[in-house]
Amino acid sequence: MSYRNKTYVIFDGDEDMWAYAYMKGWKKNQNIDFNFHDAHDLNTITNRANKETTRRKLRTRFSSAKQVIVLIGEHTKNLTKFVRWEMDVALGLDLPIIAVNLNGKRKMDSDRCPAILKGKYVIHIPFKMKIIKYALDNFPESYKNRHEHPGVDWYYKDSVYKSLDL
Numbered sequence: 001m002s003y004r005n006k007t008y009v010i011f012d013g014d015e016d017m018w019a020y021a022y023m024k025g026w027k028k029n030q031n032i033d034f035n036f037h038d039a040h041d042l043n044t045i046t047n048r049a050n051k052e053t054t055r056r057k058l059r060t061r062f063s064s065a066k067q068v069i070v071l072i073g074e075h076t077k078n079l080t081k082f083v084r085w086e087m088d089v090a091l092g093l094d095l096p097i098i099a100v101n102l103n104g105k106r107k108m109d110s111d112r113c114p115a116i117l118k119g120k121y122v123i124h125i126p127f128k129m130k131i132i133k134y135a136l137d138n139f140p141e142s143y144k145n146r147h148e149h150p151g152v153d154w155y156y157k158d159s160v161y162k163s164l165d166l
Contacts, residue, residue, distance in 0.1 A: 005066055006064045006065045007066070007067050007136065008086075008095070009023070009068075010068060010069065010070045011070070011073070012075055012083060014075075019073070036136055066095070067097075068096065068097045068098065069136075070098070070122075072112050073103075076112065077112055077113065083114075084116060087116050087117060091120065096123075096142075096143035097123075098122070098139055099113065100126070100127050101125065101127060104126040105124070106156070106161070107124050107155040108122075118152075119152045121154065123155065123156070130164040130165070130166055131160075142154075
């Protein structure tokens, strides 16, 4: 198995590309302490690629992922062609999933969270750089020990946000 050090980001490419672009911008900005190894840098997928070709390339991206971010926007829960499939693959590969609420909620948003993520050991956070960085740095380790702390629909306590000045 190849070394897994990348973050696979799942999002609505039509509506929520802006949030993914922000993350890439934070990473690129040398004055901001934010970094992630983006699994999407591995190979190019064109809009003309058929469904099976696209899924094959996405599986290649998953092969180097150590964690997943799901950017949850207004329509994410309704997307089945690729977004739902990507979440299913991430769960099947037993990857830690960070659910990022684009509406700023700090806990699972039952109105927007895709059903496939409900009741799973997933951390729910708002779309804020500092807490995303914190989750990227800390949640994979918590995920390894999830059997010691059973529960679902995880979120960080207010004290974590306070320590991050959020």
